[in-house]
Amino acid sequence: xxxxxxxxxxxVYRWTDRTLNPTGEARAVLRHVLKDLGLSGDVVSDGVxxxxxxxxxxxxxxxxxYEVHLRSVAGRxxxxxxxxxxxLPTDLYLAAVPSLEATAAEVVSGLLTExxxxxxxxxxxxxxxxxxxxxxxxxxxxxxxxx
Numbered sequence: 001x002x003x004x005x006x007x008x009x010x011x012v013y014r015w016t017d018r019t020l021n022p023t024g025e026a027r028a029v030l031r032h033v034l035k036d037l038g039l040s041g042d043v044v045s046d047g048v049x050x051x052x053x054x055x056x057x058x059x060x061x062x063x064x065x066y067e068v069h070l071r072s073v074a075g076r077x078x079x080x081x082x083x084x085x086x087x088l089p090t091d092l093y094l095a096a097v098p099s100l101e102a103t104a105a106e107v108v109s110g111l112l113t114e115x116x117x118x119x120x121x122x123x124x125x126x127x128x129x130x131x132x133x134x135x136x137x138x139x140x141x142x143x144x145x146x147x
Contacts, residue, residue, distance in 0.1 A: 009037075009070050009071050009072050009077075010069060010070070010071070011067055011068070011069055012029055012030065012033050012068050012069065012070050013025065013026050013029045013030070013055075013067065013068040014065070014066065014067045014068075015055075015059070015064075015066050016064055016065070016066070017059075017063070017064055019059075022055055022056075022059050022066070023052045023055050023056045023059070024052075026051065026052045026055040026068055027048050027051075027052045029068075030047055030048050030051055030052070030068070030079075031044060031048050033070065034047050034048070034077075034146070037077070039077070039146065040147075042147075043146050043147050046125040046126070046146070046147070047079065047125075047144075047146050049121065049125055050121060050122045050125040050126055050130075050144055051068065051079050051081065051144060053118040053119070053121050053122050054081040054118075054122060054130075054142045054144070055068065055081055056118065057118060057119075057142070058081055058082075058083040058142070061085070061089070062083035062084060062085035062140065063083065063084040063085055064083065064084050065082070065083075065084055066081075066082065066083050066084075067081075067082045068080070068081050068082075069082065076145055076146060076147065077145075077146040078143050078144070078145055078146070079143065079144050079146060080141045080142070080143045081141065081142045081143070082135065082139060082140070082141045083139065083140055083141075084139050084140075085139070085140050086134055086138050086139055086140055087140065088132045088133070088134065088140060089132060122144065126144045126145060126146075127147075129144065129145035130142065130143065130144040130145070131143060
């Protein structure tokens with residue numbers, strides 16, 4: 001488990017395929033770091049819910065190395081979740097944002113399924129301010145903007 005001092009921004013968490021509970025560890029580290037940065041309780045809560053969803057997706061669907069970075073840009077914090085898979089999961093965007101043509105019953109049915117709600121959660125908590133991108137190193141990063 002990695003953590004940064006309260007005034008630093010950069011790598012905040014790193015894990016491997018053998019880490020037993022990367023989601024829980026990331027949640028604990030992020031809560032500490034975001035609070036130390038002086039972010040509001042709502043921003044900390046939203047970040048601690050949204051970011052571990054992306055940690056879980058990286059751990060389940062991609063190869064390592066895995067890292068969580070935090071950086072400050074124009075008065076906001078951007079959290080990046082890096083994994084070793086360069087392929088962008090384009091179909092996940094469609095799954096995260098309900099179709100305009102979907103009926104209310106279809107939207108509710110999708111939200112009640114046992115799996116596949118993580119990106120819906122990320123989308124709502126970040127108000128749509130999240131994306132996957134290929135990094136300069138040829139790996140993938142998911143990033144979310146924290147208010």
